[in-house]
Amino acid sequence: MDDAIAVHDLFVDRGGRRVLDGISCNVPRGAVTGLLGPSGSGKTTFMRAVVGVQVVARGSVTVLGQPAGSAALRHQVGYLTQAPSVYADLTVRENARYFAVLQGRGRAEADQAIADVGLTKAATQLVGTLSGGQRSRASLACALVGQPELIILDEPTVGQDPVLRADLWARFHAMAAAGTTLLVSSHVMDEAARCDRLLLIREGRLIADDSPAAIRAAAGVDDLDEAFLRLIRAGAAGPASADATAGREGVS
Amino acid sequence: MNPRILAATTGRILRQLRHDRRTIALLVVVPTALLTLVYFMYADQPTPPGQPAAFDRIALIMLGIFPFVIMFLVTSIAMLRERTSGTLERLLTTPLGKLDLLFGYGIAFGLAAAVQAAITAGVAYWVFGLHTAGSSGLVIGIAVVNAVLGVALGLFCSAFARTEFQAVQFLPVVVVPQLLLCGLFVARDQMAGWLQAASDAFPLSYAIEALQEVGANAEPTGTMWRDVAVVIGAVVLALVLAAATLRRRSG
Numbered sequence: 001m002d003d004a005i006a007v008h009d010l011f012v013d014r015g016g017r018r019v020l021d022g023i024s025c026n027v028p029r030g031a032v033t034g035l036l037g038p039s040g041s042g043k044t045t046f047m048r049a050v051v052g053v054q055v056v057a058r059g060s061v062t063v064l065g066q067p068a069g070s071a072a073l074r075h076q077v078g079y080l081t082q083a084p085s086v087y088a089d090l091t092v093r094e095n096a097r098y099f100a101v102l103q104g105r106g107r108a109e110a111d112q113a114i115a116d117v118g119l120t121k122a123a124t125q126l127v128g129t130l131s132g133g134q135r136s137r138a139s140l141a142c143a144l145v146g147q148p149e150l151i152i153l154d155e156p157t158v159g160q161d162p163v164l165r166a167d168l169w170a171r172f173h174a175m176a177a178a179g180t181t182l183l184v185s186s187h188v189m190d191e192a193a194r195c196d197r198l199l200l201i202r203e204g205r206l207i208a209d210d211s212p213a214a215i216r217a218a219a220g221v222d223d224l225d226e227a228f229l230r231l232i233r234a235g236a237a238g239p240a241s242a243d244a245t246a247g248r249e250g251v252s
Numbered sequence: 253m254n255p256r257i258l259a260a261t262t263g264r265i266l267r268q269l270r271h272d273r274r275t276i277a278l279l280v281v282v283p284t285a286l287l288t289l290v291y292f293m294y295a296d297q298p299t300p301p302g303q304p305a306a307f308d309r310i311a312l313i314m315l316g317i318f319p320f321v322i323m324f325l326v327t328s329i330a331m332l333r334e335r336t337s338g339t340l341e342r343l344l345t346t347p348l349g350k351l352d353l354l355f356g357y358g359i360a361f362g363l364a365a366a367v368q369a370a371i372t373a374g375v376a377y378w379v380f381g382l383h384t385a386g387s388s389g390l391v392i393g394i395a396v397v398n399a400v401l402g403v404a405l406g407l408f409c410s411a412f413a414r415t416e417f418q419a420v421q422f423l424p425v426v427v428v429p430q431l432l433l434c435g436l437f438v439a440r441d442q443m444a445g446w447l448q449a450a451s452d453a454f455p456l457s458y459a460i461e462a463l464q465e466v467g468a469n470a471e472p473t474g475t476m477w478r479d480v481a482v483v484i485g486a487v488v489l490a491l492v493l494a495a496a497t498l499r500r501r502s503g
Contacts, residue, residue, distance in 0.1 A: 014503055051345050055503045069501065074347045085338030089268045101260035102346040126271060146346075 004029045004150050004181035005050055010059035012045050012204075019045045021204035022059075027183055027197070032176045034195030035185040036228070042204040043185040044082055047152050050183065051079045064150060075103065078148035082155050082185075084139035088128035092119050092138045095127060096145050103146025113145040116171055118164055133159040140168075151175070153184045157191065169194050189225045200228055207235050253351045261348070261356030262363075265330070269364060275326075279364060283318040283372040290314060291380045304467065308383050311376050313436050315391055316463045318372060319365045319399035320456060321427055327361055327406030328419045335410070341502075350495045358403050358491065365399025366392070386466035390476075394466065397483050398459045404490035411497035430456035435464070455486035 005027035012020040019042045027033045035043050048054035049061050052069020061068035064076055086095045096110035114123050117137040122130060127138050140156050153172075157165045169191070172182050176196070184195065192198055193212050200208040200215075208215050208231050212224060219227035269275065294307040334340040343353060369392045376382040384391060409426055413419035433443070433451040440451050440461075451457045462479035466472070 053341055053345060053501055055501050071347075074345060077345065079342065079345045081338045081342060083338055085342045087264070087268060087339060088337070089271045090264070091271075094264070094267055098260055098264045099346070102257055102343070102348050104256075104347070142342075 002029050003027060004064060005183065006060075006062040007046075007050070008060045008062075010046075010049060010061060011057040012042075012049060012054060013057050014045060019204050020049070023201070023204070023206050024059075025199055025206055025209050027181065027199075029181045030176055030179045031196040032172050032182045032184060032194070033197045033199060034192050035183060035199050035201065036189070036192050037185075037187065037201040039187055041201050043187075043201060044154055046201065047079075047154050047183065047185060051077060051152055075146070076149045078143040078146055078151045080140050080143040080151075080153045080156055084127075084135045086127050086135070086139045086142055088135075089126065091124050091126055092130070092141070093123040095138060096123075096141050099142040100145045103148070105146055109145055109147065110141075113141040116144060117141045118167065133161070133164075136160075137164075148180070150181045151183070153182065155185055155187070157186065157188075189228065192224050192228075200231065202232060202235075205235075207231050253349055253355065254347070257348050257352045258356055258359075261352055262359045265356055265360035266363065268330075269360070279322065279326075279368050280371055283314075283322070283368060284375045286318065287311060287314060287372060287376055287380070305383070307380065308467065310436075311380065311382050312384060312391065312463050312467045313434075313460055315369065315373055315376060315395050316398050316459050317431065317434075317436070317456075319369055319395050320402040320459070321423070321431075322368070323361050323365055323399040323402035324406045324409075324427055325402075325420070325423060327357060327403045328410045328413065328422060329416060331357070331407055331410035332413055332416060332419045336415075340498075344498065344500045350498045351491075353498070354404075354407055354491050354494055357407060358400050358487075361403045362396055362400045365402075366396045369395035369399070384467045385470045386468075386472065390466045390472060391463060394459060394462050394480065397480060397487070398456075401455055401459065401483055401487050401490070404487045404494065407494040408490045408497065411494065430454040433457065434460040436460065455483050458482040458486075 003026040008024050010020050010023045011018065023046065035046065037043050045054060049056055050063060050068055052073065063073055066073055092114060093110065096114050097107060100106060100110040114120055117140050119134060119137055119141060122134060127135055130138060136156070136159065140153070143151060143153065157168055160168065172184065176182055186192070195212065197211055198208060198215060199206060208228070210218070215227050216222055216224065219230040221227050221230065290310055291307055294310060297306045299305045373388055373392050373395065377388055405426055409422040410419060413422065433447060433454060434456045435451070440448060440457065443451065458479040462476045465476035465479070
């Protein structure tokens with residue numbers, strides 16, 4: 001019952017192609033849920049549907065008890081797009097302060113968000129002069145600055161150095177421990193192990209929905225990469241949704 | 253609309269402008285440089301008796317046209333950048349209202365245009381001895397309304413452009429016909445009926461007529477106020493249409 005996101009039978013078409021093909025799943029509150037899948041599997045589209053910026057063909061997406069995209073949710077959901085969406089001709093601090101005001105926050109929260117992503121030293125630098133990794137962290141700071149209840153992060157750690165990546169994941173878990181719900185996409189399997197729960201999608205279908213340990217146990221291997229491979233092969237042999245349903249029932 | 257968000261958005265757009273020194277220099281220098289060109293073009297032209305000097309007539313219209321054209325271009329590109337950089341989509345997932353964004357652009361670029369118009373008008377009056385029967389303050393005021401008209405049309409048109417290449421093509425489509433028919437080249441009452449009808453439909457025609465009223469009359473006339481009201485109406489219409497093109501959901 002205590003789910004931050006409830007998706008039921010979601011179908012999405014983009015450019016005449018079916019991108020999400022009947023996805024149903026739940027994302028629990030106060031946890032880090034990983035959205036894993038290869039490039040083009042529908043991760044970004046799924047996240048857009050949760051944020052409420054995606055035109056949906058069929059199905060329902062309920063976020064924090066309200067239909068996705070409801071006006072009230074704009075105060076409660078933080079969204080990091082895959083490509084950094086910050087103003088290149090403003091400094092890191094000016095960006096963070098602007099997005100802070102939009103969420104009803106002040107300068108202290110803006111500086112805190114900058115510190116949280118490790119950009120304090122670059123705060124007065126124009127975003128356009130930052131490296132790719134720094135730029136995506138500036139964008140991340142703008143998603144965190146409103147201290148939302150639900151944070152949707154589309155590949156937040158791409159191109160980050162390993163130490164920073166570990167720091168960011170520690171930060172995500174600290175936020176989850178404080179009650180924030182995080183949905184984090186990645187196509188890197190070693191990040192999957194850091195999540196409390198995993199959603200694996202491939203070609204618009206949900207292949208797995210469980211904790212990393214349960215997925216390892218179900219596949220009978222310790223390596224998540226190998227576990228996913230087995231799930232995909234099993235899914236290809238039979239109906240993909242059967243796995244998803246079984247996984248969901250295993251935990252709720 | 254939320255006053256805090258509107259103020260923050262206006263401030264953000266002005267801050268972006270402030271970091272772009274070259275654009276500021278172009279905004280300040282270009283209209284004055286073009287006006288200088290016009291001054292020397294007409295320096296040796298004889299003035300027919302009983303008519304305003306050619307420079308007075310042309311320069312006055314130019315003071316209305318520069319902010320319109322420049323702000324149209326600047327706004328179309330700025331708004332297109334919001335779309336292509338993903339910041340627009342991000343903004344629309346926040347509590348920001350569509351009108352906060354559109355009015356933010358209108359106010360920010362309107363302020364920039366006020367500075368630009370004051371400088372250009374200052375040079376026209378003091379350096380080149382522009383003479384108008386009415387006050388220079390009204391001329392600057394109408395120039396700013398024109399700039400806001402350019403901003404509003406730019407915001408609306410940017411919705412139909414996917415790339416910068418397309419966005420700049422809207423200049424000849426939206427701006428040039430208005431320039432041709434506004435009365436600068438051929439007086440509006442001397443044009444063929446269908447051209448007059450087109451001219452009547454273009455907001456810029458009213459803005460230019462308002463300036464001409466200030467040029468010819470010591471006190472603001474009823475025609476001038478009506479013209480200004482028409483231009484402001486066109487601004488509101490363009491902003492409403494622009495708001496309708498901003499979709500929070502897309503395919």
